[in-house]
Amino acid sequence: MTEVAERITGLVGALRAHGMRIGTGESVDAARAARELGFADRELLREGLAATLLHGPGQRAVFDPVFDLYFPRAVGGPADAGSDRDELRDRLAEALAAGDQVMMARLAAEAVDGMGGYGSSPGSDGFSAYQTLDRLRPQTLLARVRSDLRGGNGDGSGGGFADRLLDDEIRGRIEQFRRMVGAEARRRVAERRGRDEIARRGVVPTADRVDFLFAGRDQLAELRRAVQPLARKLATRLAARRRRAARGTVDLRRTLRSSLSTGGVPMRPVLRRRRPVRPELVLLCDVSGSVSGFSDFTMLLVQALHDQFSKIRVFAFVNRLDEVTGLLDHGRADPDGLGARIRAEATLTGWHGSSDYGVALGEFAERYGAAVGPRTTVFVLGDARTNMSDPNLAAVREVARRARRVYWLNPEPQDRWGTGDSAAPAYAELVEMHECRTARQLSALIARLLPV
Amino acid sequence: MLNKRLDRSPDLIPDPPEAPLFTSVDDVCARLAETGYLASPAVATTVFLADRLGKPLLVEGPAGVGKTELAKAVAQVAGARLVRLQCYEGVDESRALYEWNHAKQLLRISAGRDESWDETRTDIFSEEFLLPRPLLTAIRGDEPTVLLIDETDKADVEMEGLLLEVLSDFQITVPELGTVSATRRPFVVLTSNAGRELSEALRRRCLFLHIGFPEEELERRIVRLKVPGLTEALAASVVRVVGALRAMDLRKAPSVAETVDWARTLLALGAGALDETVVRDSLGVILKHQDDIQKAAAKLDLDAL
Numbered sequence: 001m002t003e004v005a006e007r008i009t010g011l012v013g014a015l016r017a018h019g020m021r022i023g024t025g026e027s028v029d030a031a032r033a034a035r036e037l038g039f040a041d042r043e044l045l046r047e048g049l050a051a052t053l054l055h056g057p058g059q060r061a062v063f064d065p066v067f068d069l070y071f072p073r074a075v076g077g078p079a080d081a082g083s084d085r086d087e088l089r090d091r092l093a094e095a096l097a098a099g100d101q102v103m104m105a106r107l108a109a110e111a112v113d114g115m116g117g118y119g120s121s122p123g124s125d126g127f128s129a130y131q132t133l134d135r136l137r138p139q140t141l142l143a144r145v146r147s148d149l150r151g152g153n154g155d156g157s158g159g160g161f162a163d164r165l166l167d168d169e170i171r172g173r174i175e176q177f178r179r180m181v182g183a184e185a186r187r188r189v190a191e192r193r194g195r196d197e198i199a200r201r202g203v204v205p206t207a208d209r210v211d212f213l214f215a216g217r218d219q220l221a222e223l224r225r226a227v228q229p230l231a232r233k234l235a236t237r238l239a240a241r242r243r244r245a246a247r248g249t250v251d252l253r254r255t256l257r258s259s260l261s262t263g264g265v266p267m268r269p270v271l272r273r274r275r276p277v278r279p280e281l282v283l284l285c286d287v288s289g290s291v292s293g294f295s296d297f298t299m300l301l302v303q304a305l306h307d308q309f310s311k312i313r314v315f316a317f318v319n320r321l322d323e324v325t326g327l328l329d330h331g332r333a334d335p336d337g338l339g340a341r342i343r344a345e346a347t348l349t350g351w352h353g354s355s356d357y358g359v360a361l362g363e364f365a366e367r368y369g370a371a372v373g374p375r376t377t378v379f380v381l382g383d384a385r386t387n388m389s390d391p392n393l394a395a396v397r398e399v400a401r402r403a404r405r406v407y408w409l410n411p412e413p414q415d416r417w418g419t420g421d422s423a424a425p426a427y428a429e430l431v432e433m434h435e436c437r438t439a440r441q442l443s444a445l446i447a448r449l450l451p452v
Numbered sequence: 453m454l455n456k457r458l459d460r461s462p463d464l465i466p467d468p469p470e471a472p473l474f475t476s477v478d479d480v481c482a483r484l485a486e487t488g489y490l491a492s493p494a495v496a497t498t499v500f501l502a503d504r505l506g507k508p509l510l511v512e513g514p515a516g517v518g519k520t521e522l523a524k525a526v527a528q529v530a531g532a533r534l535v536r537l538q539c540y541e542g543v544d545e546s547r548a549l550y551e552w553n554h555a556k557q558l559l560r561i562s563a564g565r566d567e568s569w570d571e572t573r574t575d576i577f578s579e580e581f582l583l584p585r586p587l588l589t590a591i592r593g594d595e596p597t598v599l600l601i602d603e604t605d606k607a608d609v610e611m612e613g614l615l616l617e618v619l620s621d622f623q624i625t626v627p628e629l630g631t632v633s634a635t636r637r638p639f640v641v642l643t644s645n646a647g648r649e650l651s652e653a654l655r656r657r658c659l660f661l662h663i664g665f666p667e668e669e670l671e672r673r674i675v676r677l678k679v680p681g682l683t684e685a686l687a688a689s690v691v692r693v694v695g696a697l698r699a700m701d702l703r704k705a706p707s708v709a710e711t712v713d714w715a716r717t718l719l720a721l722g723a724g725a726l727d728e729t730v731v732r733d734s735l736g737v738i739l740k741h742q743d744d745i746q747k748a749a750a751k752l753d754l755d756a757l
Binding site for chain 1: 477493494497498500501504505507512554558608609646647648649652655656659660661662664692693695696699701703752753
């Protein structure tokens with residue numbers, strides 16, 4: 001039993017290292033769950049531990065790979081190794097056509113064992129999922145699996161209409177196989193290097209903790225999908241703040257009415273609700289290559305919150321500035337292409353392509369100064385790296401004077417502000433600047449800073 | 453406070469309740485299936501653990517995947533009475549816990565004019581004048597009870613604080629009467645649509661279960677069970693198309709309820725197999741936004757709608 005306890009505490013430790021808040025009580029519950037469920041069925045144990053340890057659906061993406069490391073499917077390499085590449089591809093095509101998960105998992109193990117190994121001396125050797133997939137090339141099996149399936153179902157028993165979806169389904173299965181290979185490679189490496197190390201480093205963090213500046217395309221796409229649910233949560237939070245803020249004088253009629261339940265004694269005065277005045281929002285976004293992931297995401301998020309404000313205007317800049325509010329409205333139908341469309345349709349660059357905060361902010365103050373009034377809150381999104389040109393502090397001072405509040409969200413870590421060509425400290429003296437590196441930080445900031 | 457801690461320390465890890473509802477995970481699956489609820493392994497495991505560990509079950513997931521149905525099915529399996537607390541914005545103690553019946557108390561005071569005040573006071577704060585609301589009802593009963601707290605995310609944050617005492621200790625304090633403890637722990641199910649982040653404190657006290665869209669095979673069984681007249685092949689195609697739609701980036705992904713509705717519609721239309729016209733005519737059953745319908749039509753190569 002001590003061995004099990006050690007596994008569970010190790011698992012909990014790795015999850016905590018990924019930022020999940022798991023208390024001792026939950027660890028104890030997990031152990032009790034393991035006692036009730038036994039170790040005969042690994043999937044039941046997985047669900048049981050997930051139920052006791054996790055608190056939200058987003059954590060599952062981290063939990064599953066970590067669980068696979070601490071409660072591995074098997075130990076060591078597969079028993080019947082030694083099949084060559086072509087034979088493996090044949091068997092994989094069959095398994096993909098049948099959608100046979102068990103067979104796919106076994107093939108993933110064989111593939112990693114046969115093709116994934118690198119290095120020869122102990123300590124520097126390991127297994128690479130990338131190398132395995134590069135040699136096996138499962139994505140090239142698509143056409144073959146499709147023709148297998150079409151041929152097999154040609155005699156009328158097939159899906160008919162639903163066969164239009166065949167390609168997507170096969171692609172989904174191949175993607176699943178790639179994940180299996182990844183998990184298998186991690187498991188084999190963990191056997192060499194120690195579980196704890198791999199569980200902390202080798203598992204991708206949840207999308208909302210990924211640094212905007214280093215996020216890959218997949219992660220940005222995943223973030224974009226999270227915009228709607230996140231916006232809904234933020235809207236609820238804003239509405240609650242607004243409700244609390246909107247209490248006014250005593251409403252006599254409703255107070256008397258509610259006093260009937262206490263025998264005519266007005267024990268709880270009912271307050272009149274103030275008519276909410278919806279604030280205005282102006283967004284200035286640096287969309288140059290380095291920070292575009294951050295700006296795109298923030299623009300979409302603010303757009304999704306549009307019914308919380310009476311007016312939203314969005315401006316994009318690299319070294320010239322242009323209004324993109326209209327583009328953003330259409331952006332709702334196709335969020336993935338938003339960034340590209342903004343860069344294609346708005347005039348954002350002058351003679352050169354690198355960002356220049358001074359010129360862009362000056363242009364904003366000059367051309368769109370009327371957009372900022374006493375009810376406006378301005379958000380500036382960008383890393384404040386001006387490429388050594390004049391930061392134009394006067395323009396920022398002017399905007400800050402006119403607006404109700406100005407906030408600057410900087411996707412760089414705070415200890416790098418002011419290094420190299422960053423003018424962050426100079427701007428930070430004029431307006432409130434916040435570090436905003438991950439989606440999690442962004443949603444916390446938005447919930448706190450957005451005016452109600 | 454200290455005393456309470458000391459009293460509790462020996463049974464820090466309480467034993468499973470004396471009469472568990474289920475013997476094994478398979479038992480959960482089989483018995484829920486009898487009531488017409490087909491549970492995935494994740495659902496069955498978590499229900500089993502909630503019963504064994506005696507902890508409340510917090511169920512999250514998109515609308516229409518059977519969160520509320522789960523509570524009803526468990527109640528039916530256990531032969532328990534179902535007590536339901538529907539949460540909404542502004543739900544408070546007097547709607548959730550208990551309320552004094554003021555009108556009746558006033559009547560009682562005016563009826564006993566020649567009584568002394570002390571007699572009256574002890575009398576009007578007795579059980580007779582207490583109106584129990586769902587939480588108190590669920591805790592007071594002796595028979596097996598399933599307590600369903602529906603759409604917890606709709607309630608205000610203050611309400612969560614109220615739930616904490618109920619969910620961790622299964623007791624409610626009524627100042628005039630004392631503390632009411634559960635003689636028999638109810639099986640508690642909380643549901644949430646994740647409209648608002650529930651507090652850590654509440655999550656900590658619960659087992660967490662996320663019900664997503666079911667696997668293809670399970671959904672096929674669900675469709676076959678709910679719409680018995682449908683042929684095997686048609687059910688399979690329906691599930692495949694719905695699965696493909698869910699993989700798309702839609703404003704509202706079709707959920708199980710919509711799949712079943714669609715299957716019923718197809719049956720009513722007398723369609724033997726899916727084809728272009730049938731799908732085009734009935735796409736409105738599964739998709740609820742015009743943008744989504746257009747997107748799906750493009751995906752499925754339908755002619756312009």
